Amino acid sequence: MSNQDVVVLAPTDESGACCPGLLTAPLDEGQAVELAKVFKALGDPVRLRLLSMIASRAGGEVCVCDLTPAFDLSQPTISHHLKLLRQAGLIDCERRGTWVYYWLVPEMTDRLAGILSRPTGEPLPGPAASAGAAS
Template sequence: MSKQALPVLAAADGCRTTLTAPLDADTAATLAIGFKALADPVRLRLLSLIASAGGEEVCVCELTPAFELSQPTISHHLKVLRESGLLTSQRRGTWVYYRVVPQMLQQLSRVLALDS
């Protein structure tokens, strides 16, 4: 993520401030998809469960019992997380295994870090 200098802005009282934007427009658009996916409590919990596996993959059959939702609903939420770039998946027979994409989580974390 590259920093871009914004134009110098003149405040109403005459002081001048230079602002910098840590994200370019394309990066912001990409990361917004991830943040939007995480705005749902079920998806946030799913990502948390998968991330707690320490980089190991997690079968959808292990995730479904943690929720009072149907398996198709869980699969839909996992699809949203996968399409947003937060998860990868691999089908083996009838089961699908999910793993977090650490680089995407790191990018989202950097945006929220106070010192970025």
């Protein structure tokens, strides 16, 4: 399967500008591009279900043969989605004999959760009034 996995987000180092989250400081274009790849990988119902099926698996890993029958899609299509999730760094896989097993990369989901979390005690934005959409 080749090791062309694209590491879209550096492990934990960087200039420390990625971890404080996107809600506290505007992120530069480079970080936005990398982050968008991961969110784009999550922006598909099939991939979300695949990810949840993999992540919620008791043993921590799933064989593709257990994933495919849950969808009305062809096997190549499932493989394609798994590839995108893998390239996004959300899952990883290993071939053992005939089958390929996938498991979650918790560091990536933790990273995303941290990025979407704002430091506790934030003064709550919003105009504290009305709602009405503009226009």
